[in-house]
Amino acid sequence: MATGHTDPQRRERILAATLDLIAEEGIARVSHRRIAQRAGVPLGSMTYHFSGIEQLLREAFGRFTDHIVAVFDEHLGAAADRDEACQAVADLVHELSEDSQRDLVLTQELYTLAARQPAYRELTHEWMRRSRVHLEKHFDPDTARQLDALIEGLTLHRALAREPHGRALTLEAIARVTTTDRRAPEASDTP
């Protein structure tokens, strides 16, 4: 038994500090000591709350995935029809590639881990699954899949480009990939 003088925010602050540190300096520069300093907790807290640095990273990226899924929900969940969905997708691309350097960097770090370790790929699966659920409310499954990939590519290229493309180009690409009438004769598998 015995509880009371516990600080339930400790764990959360450690996880938040971990993500901040990764976003600013990269996974290569993450250490128990640096996280502890940034979170304002003693070094001993690190091994007390987390069994090792691996577990800590996994849990931190789990929180990040929750956050980014919430961003997708917020943008795509409110769309009432196809047009609104297209506008929402464009908003998403431009917000991720412009406003939030932090989310972009963390996304890349997560993909890098996912490309090598199946444990992290589970997180990206959940993320892709959730975004497709939203897109499939307005588009057939094949189109949703293509649009999902397009979002990824447009966001990344826009964030890294020397001269980022404008919203008009984003919208045109979305319009083209969601044009399902007069289909090409290949690829089916729609419900």
Added chain:
Amino acid sequence: MATGHTDPQRRERILAATLDLIAEEGIARVSHRRIAQRAGVPLGSMTYHFSGIEQLLREAFGRFTDHIVAVFDEHLGAAADRDEACQAVADLVHELSEDSQRDLVLTQELYTLAARQPAYRELTHEWMRRSRVHLEKHFDPDTARQLDALIEGLTLHRALAREPHGRALTLEAIARVTTTDRRAPEASDTP
């Protein structure tokens, strides 16, 4: 004055070993000692040939960019018309997302660095510029830009997906994004 017993392959082997190590274990696990062991060179060679680990990484990713640009050249350079270009793009997406785990991982590592450090962004700029030069032989600049982003997204999503999409879906997405007749009323700027 004084040359001969030099080994000009030393540098190259160190750079190759660096990329191999990054691909297999990630930037966080790169160190002088590990690279030296993998390359079969003594530790002292590391500081002799490179002024520090930063310079070593930059040069290694420079080599990687050269390699990946060559892959793009090889695939897209031979296409004679739009149809062949579309097929070549599909080949590219499927080769990168299926055969070469190494290239995919290194690409993600590079993007991760580029998202945070402008020095690495220069490398991605050169890469994007080169691929657009190829695409603009067959498509207008806006379409080339959209297609370039689509390649990125399709490759990544296919590599990370639990059940990767088939070639038909890749081709359909390419066909849609390259459909320029009956344009939407926004976005112009074609030559």
Added chain:
DNA sequence: CCGGGGAGTGTACGTTCGTACGCTTCCAGG
């Protein structure tokens, strides 16, 4: 008021790191 025990921490240990630098090796010019 008291003591038992769990929550939380400071510190110390063994390892690994980047880097500097004195040393060996070996060719070129005499």
Added chain:
DNA sequence: CCTGGAAGCGTACGAACGTACACTCCCCGG
């Protein structure tokens, strides 16, 4: 044959690392 000096390497040093664990503190049941 010798020898000057560049090319390349082995090793050592201080800093930083992850982790274990003995310890302090404080609440709660009595």
